[in-house]
Amino acid sequence: MTKTAFITGITGQDGSYLAELLLSKGYEVHGLVRRASTFNTHRIDHIYVDAHDPDARIFFHYGDLSDSEMISHVLYNIKPDEIYHLGAQSHVRVSFETPEYTGNVTALGTTRILEAIRRSNPAIRFYQASSSEMFGHIAPPQNEESCFWPRSPYACAKLYAYWMTRNYRDGYNMFTCNGILFNHESPRRGEIFVTRKITRGIAAILAGKEKYLYLGNLEAKRDWGFTPEYVECMWQILQQDTPDDYVIGTGETHTVQEFVDAAFAYAGLDPEKHVKIDQKYFRPTEVEALLADPSRAEKKLGWKAKIKFSELVKIMVDADMKAAGLSPVGEGYEILDKKFPGRWWGRD
CATH class of the missing domain: 3.90.25.10 (UDP-galactose 4-epimerase, domain 1)
Incomplete structure (x- = not known):
C-alpha cells in the first residue's frame, strides 16, 4: 500500500531532497508551502506535477506553522502515515533580530503539529528536525546524552521543540523522534x-x-556534511520499530x-x-x-556519512x-x- 508523507519546509534545502527521496520510494508526498508575493519553489519545481494529473504523487498545501487550524485541516484531509517537520525560521543570526517570530514558528509550530497528531491520529510517525545548535556552549564531541546550552533564540526554540517531541512520545505513547542534525550543506543551501x-x-x-x-x-x-545523505537518515529514523532520538553528523x-x-x-x-x-x-x-558523535546512528541505523x-x-x-x-x-x-x-x- 502506498504510504503518504507530509513535509513542512518542503521548499527548503532539506525538504526538496527529502521529497525526491520519498517519491523514489513510491510515497505520495504532500508539502506545506508558505504563500508569498513571489514564488519560492525553485528547489522543487523540477518534481512538481499538476495536481489534476491522474499520475500526480506530490501535492502542495499553502499555509503557515503559526496557524493551528490550518495544520489540523491539512492532516485531517491527507491522513499522512509520516510527518517530517523541517519547517522553521532556521537562520541563527536572523533569530537574534526576530526572536519572537522565531519562537512562534520554530518552537510553537512543533507543538501545533504534535497536538494535531494527538487529536487526529496518534499512530502517525513524526520526525522533528532538531539542531546541533542546541548544544551551544557544551564541549565537543556531542551526542544524545550530552547536555544542552543554547546560545541563540533559534537554538532555544529548537530545544523547546525537542523536549515537546520527547514529551509527546513519553506522555501519549506516540512515535515521535528527534534527528539532531549537525550542519549539512549542498548546492541547494x-x-x-x-x-x-x-x-x-x-x-x-x-x-x-x-x-x-x-x-x-x-x-x-x-x-559539515552532505544534505542528501542526511535526509536518507531522516527516513530511516521513522522506519525503526521503536522511536528514538539520533545525533547525525560526520564526526569531523x-x-x-x-x-x-x-x-x-x-x-x-x-x-x-x-x-x-x-x-x-x-x-x-x-x-x-x-x-557530532554519531555512534548511535551508526549502530542502530547502519548510517555513516560518505561525503x-x-x-x-x-x-x-x-x-x-x-x-x-x-x-x-x-x-x-x-x-x-x-x-x-x-x-x-x-x-x-
Whole structure:
C-alpha cells in the first residue's frame, strides 16, 4: 500500500531532497508551502506535477506553522502515515533580530503539529528536525546524552521543540523522534548561510561580478556534511520499530577559515586578496565548536556519512561555478559519480 508523507519546509534545502527521496520510494508526498508575493519553489519545481494529473504523487498545501487550524485541516484531509517537520525560521543570526517570530514558528509550530497528531491520529510517525545548535556552549564531541546550552533564540526554540517531541512520545505513547542534525550543506543551501555564501562568492569573483567576500567569525568550528545523505537518515529514523532520538553528523570538525581556504584553493584563488571581515555578521553569543558523535546512528541505523569535508567543498564550488556560467573544476562531480553512481545529487 502506498504510504503518504507530509513535509513542512518542503521548499527548503532539506525538504526538496527529502521529497525526491520519498517519491523514489513510491510515497505520495504532500508539502506545506508558505504563500508569498513571489514564488519560492525553485528547489522543487523540477518534481512538481499538476495536481489534476491522474499520475500526480506530490501535492502542495499553502499555509503557515503559526496557524493551528490550518495544520489540523491539512492532516485531517491527507491522513499522512509520516510527518517530517523541517519547517522553521532556521537562520541563527536572523533569530537574534526576530526572536519572537522565531519562537512562534520554530518552537510553537512543533507543538501545533504534535497536538494535531494527538487529536487526529496518534499512530502517525513524526520526525522533528532538531539542531546541533542546541548544544551551544557544551564541549565537543556531542551526542544524545550530552547536555544542552543554547546560545541563540533559534537554538532555544529548537530545544523547546525537542523536549515537546520527547514529551509527546513519553506522555501519549506516540512515535515521535528527534534527528539532531549537525550542519549539512549542498548546492541547494540557502544563499545567506556561510558555506553557500562562500561558494557563491567565489563564483561571483571568478565571473568578475564581485571583488570581495564579506564574512564574520572565521574561527567557529562546525561538523559539515552532505544534505542528501542526511535526509536518507531522516527516513530511516521513522522506519525503526521503536522511536528514538539520533545525533547525525560526520564526526569531523573544521573552522570557517578552513572552509574558506579549501574552497578558494580549489578554485585557484587567494582568499587574502578577496576575503574581508564585517562585524555585522558576528552573533551576540557565539557557538565555538560543534562536533557530532554519531555512534548511535551508526549502530542502530547502519548510517555513516560518505561525503566528508574536502569533498563537500568541491561539490559546492563546482555547482556554483556551473550556476554562474563558468566551467567547473570537475572533481566534485567525479566524487558524486564514484560514491553515488547514477544519482542527481549536487548537479542542480
